[in-house]
Amino acid sequence: MYDVLIIGCGITGAAAAFMLSKYRLKVGILERENDVAQGATKANSAILHAGYDPEPGTLMAKLNVRGSGLARELCEKLDVPYRQCGSMVLAFSEQEEETLRTLLARGKLSGVPELRVISGDEARALEPGLSAEVTAALLAPTAAICSPWELCLALAETAVKNGAELFLETEVTGLTREAEGWRVSTNRGVYRSRFVVNAAGVFAGDIHDMVSSHSFAMRPSRGEYYLLDKCEGSRINYVLFQCPNENGKGVLAAPTVHGNLIVGPSADTVEGNNTANTAAGMAFVREKALKSVPSIDFRQSIRNFAGVRARTDRGDFIIEFPPDAPGFLDLAGICSPGLSAATAIGEYAVELLGGAGLPLAEKADFVCERHRIRFKELSASQKAELIEKEPAYGRVVCRCETVTEGEILACFRTPIPPRSVDGVKRRVNTGMGRCQGGFCGPRVVELLSRELGVSPGEILQDRADTRILLCRTKGGWEDV
């Protein structure tokens, strides 16, 4: 019998697990994919918003401001790439300047610090690449960028270190209320728990509908992106938004913590978890971004991707016990600013669970630290010393991102080791660079094969059933 079972290990589920793992509780996380961070968590703008955008008084407003601060603290403690680079919302007309003033007022009400409106010229002085058409900007110095999947991974790993159990490739198929809590059926057997937390992202509606008729409707919205080479990464310094509209915060351009330039997202309503890129979506993103920064060189694109926002018809985050499902906590509708708010959502979830009778006795031995070696960032003498001690750090496997064999081997010794080539990528950045794994892919397959003790033919690109190699060649290899 678990005290709490969390369904879904994206950023929301991981944050809830992390917060719960501070207490003397039996916590389990059920994740249907073969890794954490597999939904919107790995496919978003990677921004920790300052918090001026949501309507004051909403959960989004409250948890965004709290969450961004908390995320900063946790990124520091858990060794997650984070940079407070500030953001601007750009106005191109008198009408949009009015929007800036509205956002400024909202931000002040929500307690966003240091927010101010600056002129177009002031904005261009800070950000020389900005379009000459920009007439004013809302400057938010507290906005930051981070690695969203690494934050999720760090939270989940820390939860596991503190005793939470993560069950991958475990898909919830049914939920039934029993005398002492919930019976959770999965493709890998039955789990029982006093409380269930629904953090299933785009699938939160499906999980919710298993227990409650008091309903909300999912309105998934796809966002498409461009990721540009590092040679474009220094083109801008700030996260650059355009004025928000009914479709969300609009297309932004931002540096990433990995040194690239990210551009997106579009916003198209889709059926379910449709993360395909479209010609129209990509063209829309290009056109809008060039309005903010005309010099972006899209020939330097290295990757397109899309994520689906877990939007609902309710507008705000849905963080509540449905009246007809006691002990079942929805963390639903976690679309933007979901990444920013995630840690605060986790904290709030604990508060609600405590209020509903979950005993919260703090652990004396809670571990809240995590470190990983990033070879590329070491000084010359640190590099020399490290290779001396562990020669595997002297072999560069991913040449674009300068990732060593030592770093790859180390990620197999973490609490949540990778199961696929992309799993390695999310942990140590192999294949994230300009060649997109063309050179290091075969090497990573070889290392995975060795570490997992399976044939290269069994190695997955990413999710289950994504084998890379289909069969042996005709046999010439036998003589080699």
Next chain:
Amino acid sequence: MYDLIVVGGGPAGLAAAWAAWDKGLKKILIVERDRELGGILNQCIHNGFGLHHFKEELTGPEYAGRFASMIRSTGVEVRLDTMVLEVTRDKQVRMVGKATGYREEQARTVVLAMGCRERTRGAIAIPGTRPAGIFTAGAAQRYVNMEGWLPGKRVVILGSGDIGLIMARRMTLEGAKVLACVEVMPYSGGLNRNIVQCLQDFDIPLYLSHTVTEIRGEKRVEQVVVSQVDESRRPIPGTEMVFDCDTLLLSVGLIPENELTRQAGIEMDPRTNGPKVYENMEVSVPGIFACGNVCHVHDLVDYVTSESLRAGEAAAAYVLSGDRAGKTLTVKNGPGVTYTVPQRIRREGVKKNCGIFFRVNRVCRDSEILVTSGETVIAKYSRSHLAPGEMEHIMLPAVLLNKADGEITLSIREAQA
């Protein structure tokens, strides 16, 4: 202190080191990131290499093997499994290796010979899902020829670059069905001999002026949609063809790998994506040279060799006879010409002839290559056929260079139809 450090032990680096040794340099180091010398040639197990340089037909590994044993017969030092992290303008080379650790080595000259990488899906923004089964042709070639694994059984190839064409044949011989080769341009990007020997001989259709407009499949590639494109390379609605396949290979261009070059602040040419070089393959920093695919993408390794021998000889001359100065001619691209290598010529550096490599920007028949300076035509060469996929070469006699003033321009004049 090394006389020369060569970054990269592929065909370019090997030829440069060989020539420098031959011209009298004694302390030479080749740094190679892979586990053996030869670079990408090791996975190019097909024939067709060496026709110009060795006057015989070799496979890639054989060609590499010849140079590797030539190097082994010298006193050139080789560090394998070692990656160069940085080259400074004053020729300090910082590297890491499993066996040798972190090292900073000082050299009198450096040859950059890092080769190139393949353009990926991201560079061309193909719409659709992102399942397993999408490979660059070179990555697929590595899996098949070096690892002994077949990455696909029903294959569509986008792009008609040489590696894609070679892989069409290779995958077919391994039992895969190659359904189509799709090229967005109205002409192939590869060598004509490869179109004939790798596609036509195996009845693999080549769709010119077509591109992949959608990838389908959630986990593995299931289908790709191919559409015809108009003159501006925009897909034409209504022309879609759907191929049921499990694999898409991309052969959509190569990009010189110049991260070290840029890091050192060496002047680049946006048209080649390589450094600007003089006639002796010297870059904008004296004593640093570049050759092979890091400089511009070649079709034939034989040309890589001849260019790299020049770079190695020049490195030796730099060490033995000092810096080279003198008047510089700029080589400009006229109508019909995409780029030239070298981009600059020092007349004092040219002994008998100055070789110029270049590419044209369209298919031309019965044409003249004109070398002009100002209004004066200083040289003319006729060609019956020119194509962007085939690198061209002229040898400009030194005496003609004396007629030039400040700059020369290469252009193509096509005969009137």
